[in-house]
Amino acid sequence: xxxxxxxxxxxxxxxxxxxxxxxxxxxxxxxxxxxxxxxxxxxxxxxxxxxxxxxxxxxxxxxxxxxxxxxxxxxxxxxxxxxxxxxxxxxxxxxxxxxxxxxxxxxxxxxxxxxxxxxxxxxxxxxxxxxxxxxxxxxxxxxxxxxxxxxxxxxxxxxxxxxxxxxxxxxxxxxxxxxxxxxxxxxxxxxxxxxxxxxxxxxxxxxxxxxxxxxxxxxxxxxxxxxxxxxxxxxxxxxxxxxxxxxxxxxxxxxxxxxxxxxxxxxxxxxxxxxxxxxxxxxxxxxxxxxxxxxxxxxxxxxxxxxxxxxxxxxxxxxxxxxxxxxxxxxxxxxxxxxxxxxxxxxxxxxxxxxxxxxxxxxxxxxxxxxxxxxxxxx
Numbered sequence: 001x002x003x004x005x006x007x008x009x010x011x012x013x014x015x016x017x018x019x020x021x022x023x024x025x026x027x028x029x030x031x032x033x034x035x036x037x038x039x040x041x042x043x044x045x046x047x048x049x050x051x052x053x054x055x056x057x058x059x060x061x062x063x064x065x066x067x068x069x070x071x072x073x074x075x076x077x078x079x080x081x082x083x084x085x086x087x088x089x090x091x092x093x094x095x096x097x098x099x100x101x102x103x104x105x106x107x108x109x110x111x112x113x114x115x116x117x118x119x120x121x122x123x124x125x126x127x128x129x130x131x132x133x134x135x136x137x138x139x140x141x142x143x144x145x146x147x148x149x150x151x152x153x154x155x156x157x158x159x160x161x162x163x164x165x166x167x168x169x170x171x172x173x174x175x176x177x178x179x180x181x182x183x184x185x186x187x188x189x190x191x192x193x194x195x196x197x198x199x200x201x202x203x204x205x206x207x208x209x210x211x212x213x214x215x216x217x218x219x220x221x222x223x224x225x226x227x228x229x230x231x232x233x234x235x236x237x238x239x240x241x242x243x244x245x246x247x248x249x250x251x252x253x254x255x256x257x258x259x260x261x262x263x264x265x266x267x268x269x270x271x272x273x274x275x276x277x278x279x280x281x282x283x284x285x286x287x288x289x290x291x292x293x294x295x296x297x298x299x300x301x302x303x304x305x306x307x308x309x310x311x312x313x314x315x316x317x318x319x320x321x322x323x324x325x326x327x328x329x330x331x332x333x334x335x336x337x338x339x340x341x342x343x344x345x346x347x348x349x350x351x352x353x354x355x356x357x358x359x360x361x362x363x364x365x366x367x368x369x370x371x372x373x374x375x376x377x378x379x
Contacts, residue, residue, distance in 0.1 A: 007168050011161045011165040011168065012161070014161055015161040018158065019154060019158065020063075020109070021112070022151075024059075026151075028052075049114055052113065057107070060107070061106050064103065064105065068094070071098075072094060075092070079092050180341060181336035181337060182272060183270070186365055186367070187363060187365050187370065188363070188364045188370045188373060189232075190361075190364075190374075190378065191361065191362070192207060192210055192361070207263075207353075208358075210225070211263065214364055214377060219367050220364055220365075221365045221366060221367055222365045223362065223363065224262065225266075225359055225360075225362050226262040226359045226361045226363065227260055227261040227357065227359030228260050228338075228359065228361060230336070231339075239256040239258065240256060240258070240317065241256050241316070242298075242314045244302055244313075245312065245326060255298065255347055256347065257298050257347035257348055257349045258339070259316070259350075259351060260348060260349075260359075261353040261356040261358070262280070262352070263353050264279065264280040264281060264352070267280075271365075272334060274293075274333055274334075275296060275334050276309075276310060277293070277310045277329070277331030277332055278331050280330075284355065285354040288355075290355055291328050291355075292314065292327040292328070292329055292350065293329070293330060293349070293350040294314075294329055294333070295336070295347065296333070296345075297346070297347055297348075298349060301347065309329045310329060310330065311328060311329065313329070315327065316349075336348070362377075
């Protein structure tokens with residue numbers, strides 16, 4: 001969704017730049033006599049280019065500065081709007097790359113408008129003076145053709161960019177209407193403190209302490225952690241092979257799936273429905289039976305359509321080719337699009353974090369506006 005929105009903004013920016021460029025070139029055609037007089041008085045091409053560059057640079061810089069001011073004051077409005085569709089609004093901001101892009105566009109447009117048009121030559125004072133003395137001698141029929149060409153190109157480019165922007169807006173609206181299977185309203189997603197150097201037990205103790213402190217915050221309904229939050233672009237996706245007990249011993253025909261280690265309240269915090277069986281319990285730890293929850297697509301492809309997967313056992317193949325412990329399926333979660341709005345029915349298996357490892361993604365569901373809760377959680 002963000003990429004489509006960025007594409008739409010890019011088309012609108014191109015449209016604005018094209019309109020400004022056409023207006024500037026049209027104005028330059030009308031100033032041809034003035035430039036011819038300057039050339040007659042001794043101004044060379046380089047000096048005329050510097051004059052045009054200075055004028056255009058002042059115009060583009062003023063426009064870029066105005067755009068940045070509007071962006072700064074409109075940032076909160078954009079975040080509030082995007083909060084209804086994604087949990088990744090923390091990525092929206094104005095940073096150094098945005099500033100560099102703005103400066104680059106402003107300088108680039110100024111250079112283009114200064115060096116693109118042709119200028120009166122320095123072929124002698126007589127030629128320049130003759131050109132300056134007669135408007136029709138300077139402009140003639142060619143000026144009329146240039147102006148008509150600029151108007152036609154401006155209309156054609158404007159229609160093309162407007163159609164492209166309209167299609168992208170329509171695509172964005174369609175994406176916002178897709179049922180992702182996840183309730184993102186009033187949910188804050190953050191990364192936990194760095195746990196490098198901690199063993200598995202110390203990592204679990206730290207994450208449990210983090211959740212205990214978050215539960216005490218005003219406005220917090222539920223908290224959870226996971227090895228991967230929905231739509232997290234910074235996590236590598238690793239396909240794991242599973243096999244069903246009593247099935248193919250080699251597991252070559254078994255479907256592959258993504259694994260997510262989650263805490264017991266992950267499903268209620270993320271708003272993912274359990275279609276069958278149960279969710280994870282606090283006693284699903286290292287002392288308990290190794291269990292797992294699979295999503296509906298994986299359950300159907302692993303066990304077959306209409307087969308009850310509850311209490312069936314599956315096994316994960318390790319990267320060295322060996323097989324891990326048997327996992328008893330205790331629940332079936334509804335399918336989600338947590339790997340991307342365009343990715344439907346991706347195979348996913350959920351493991352209790354207490355039996356594997358505690359992931360860095362922390363999710364907090366609040367009672368109301370998550371902005372204030374997010375600030376306290378960050379602290």
